[in-house]
Amino acid sequence: MSSWTIIQQSLPMFGKGFELTLWLSFVGIIGSIIVGIIVSLLQYFNVPGLHQLASIYVEVSRNTPLLIQLFFLYYAFPVIGIKFNAELCGIIGLIFLGGSYMAEGFTGGFNGVSKGQLESGKAIGLSRWQLARYIVFPQGFSLSVPAMAANIIFLIKETSIFTVIAIPELTNTALDLIGMYYRSNEYLFVLVVGYAIILIPLSIILTLLEKRVRYGSFGN
Amino acid sequence: MVEQILQVEHLEKYYQKKHVLHDINFHVDKGEVVTLLGPSGSGKSTLIRCLNGLEEYQQGTITFEGKQINPTEKNWQQIRQKIGMVFQSYDLFPNLTVMDNILLGPTKVQKQDKFAAKKEGLDLLTRVGLEDYANAYPRQLSGGQKQRVAIVRALALHPDFMLFDEVTASLDPEMVRGILNIIQDLADVDHMTMIVVTHEMNFAQQIADRVIFLEDGHILEQTPSKQFFSAPQTKRAQEFLDSMDF
Ligand SMILES: Nc1ncnc2c1ncn2[C@@H]1O[C@H](COP(=O)(O)OP(=O)(O)O)[C@@H](O)[C@H]1O
Numbered sequence A: 001m002s003s004w005t006i007i008q009q010s011l012p013m014f015g016k017g018f019e020l021t022l023w024l025s026f027v028g029i030i031g032s033i034i035v036g037i038i039v040s041l042l043q044y045f046n047v048p049g050l051h052q053l054a055s056i057y058v059e060v061s062r063n064t065p066l067l068i069q070l071f072f073l074y075y076a077f078p079v080i081g082i083k084f085n086a087e088l089c090g091i092i093g094l095i096f097l098g099g100s101y102m103a104e105g106f107t108g109g110f111n112g113v114s115k116g117q118l119e120s121g122k123a124i125g126l127s128r129w130q131l132a133r134y135i136v137f138p139q140g141f142s143l144s145v146p147a148m149a150a151n152i153i154f155l156i157k158e159t160s161i162f163t164v165i166a167i168p169e170l171t172n173t174a175l176d177l178i179g180m181y182y183r184s185n186e187y188l189f190v191l192v193v194g195y196a197i198i199l200i201p202l203s204i205i206l207t208l209l210e211k212r213v214r215y216g217s218f219g220n
Numbered sequence B: 001m002v003e004q005i006l007q008v009e010h011l012e013k014y015y016q017k018k019h020v021l022h023d024i025n026f027h028v029d030k031g032e033v034v035t036l037l038g039p040s041g042s043g044k045s046t047l048i049r050c051l052n053g054l055e056e057y058q059q060g061t062i063t064f065e066g067k068q069i070n071p072t073e074k075n076w077q078q079i080r081q082k083i084g085m086v087f088q089s090y091d092l093f094p095n096l097t098v099m100d101n102i103l104l105g106p107t108k109v110q111k112q113d114k115f116a117a118k119k120e121g122l123d124l125l126t127r128v129g130l131e132d133y134a135n136a137y138p139r140q141l142s143g144g145q146k147q148r149v150a151i152v153r154a155l156a157l158h159p160d161f162m163l164f165d166e167v168t169a170s171l172d173p174e175m176v177r178g179i180l181n182i183i184q185d186l187a188d189v190d191h192m193t194m195i196v197v198t199h200e201m202n203f204a205q206q207i208a209d210r211v212i213f214l215e216d217g218h219i220l221e222q223t224p225s226k227q228f229f230s231a232p233q234t235k236r237a238q239e240f241l242d243s244m245d246f
């Protein structure tokens, strides 16, 4: 069979994997942003007790590979009687990983708000909360957009690790097909194209978004 | 009878180990314009930042409108509404329009009626010649225009006292006059009490009732303006004036 035929025949399966990668990424990214916001706020406001918990979470999450986190969720949790299906494990794992990356991005943004901005906010009598609400958060989120964009791309790429718990996303689809038909060149080619279709337009959009937000918030 | 609005007594300020203000004592009368002069690094900024709680001080007391300030952040939040401050770097909020920059304090901090505050904001903008810029963003303004907005932003809170820290120092020369005129007008028309830190000696001479001369964190003299500029009491002040070339 020609390479072209092999590729064509694999497309329906890759299509399913593609959709799954997109879906898992989407849910994982949204979840990571939500967790990231919560964690960064707990840390910003130094919420007693919770901010230490948040710091521990960030440390654990940043210092363990997603692979290990997934094994843990998929193989260790059932031992204590908690069992998720593979996709849910994948999403939880991705959010566990991404939440800390996003949190650090937001925290970096908050810390990047200049001293002069804080002082002129204080000088008009803003309380700590008002300072956060009107100055630090709007500017800090804008400053954190580049980090968020990088994290989004990173998390999409990380979904390829889901293959280890047999979630039939893009990478898993390719590895399966190679295992069955031994046509690695063709299947790897489709795999690369599949990720490129997601990542290239996305990174262009994110770059434009970065520029827009930057201009909107800071005028340069 | 002259009413004192501010008294500073035995103020000492350290940055970690570094002793930057030594036994600072002075007062300001209601309606008085004091210029704070001294070489770069003498502690002028640090001193006026202490007066609205942007810097902590380690000893001494500040009394404002008859009440000794208990220097907690909560108290400073209240007092800052009465003591306006304008900085060299203007620091408008880039994410807000000119009008929203102005309204933030009056509406969020003081809970003034939004409609009335807006009207007053426009009046103030008109006064500084920027009535057409209410909906502009700071990025669309020149340095001089930004500094005018920063002054309006402070005035919108109806302060009793204003602090100006070298507000013309980062402006192009052709912008300086306009800002100085606004400050002069505040003194002449509103009889605003203020402390002005400036390197514009002609302006200082023209606006000040009294000069406080600071060097190495010590007040070397406090002299009525006329006398300071014609015959200062200390040799150091004379040398400072000679070096200023005006
Ligand atoms: N945040 C700071 N930390 C440490 N030292 C400072 C800080 N700000 C100012 N200083 C020091 O305090 C002294 C007074 O500074 P400053 O008040 O800025 O003087 P001026 O406004 O008269 O130029 C200087 O020696 C300066 O280096």
Ligand SMILES: [Mg+2]
Pocket (backbone or CB within 6 Å): B044, B045, B046, B166
């Ligand atoms: Mg200074």
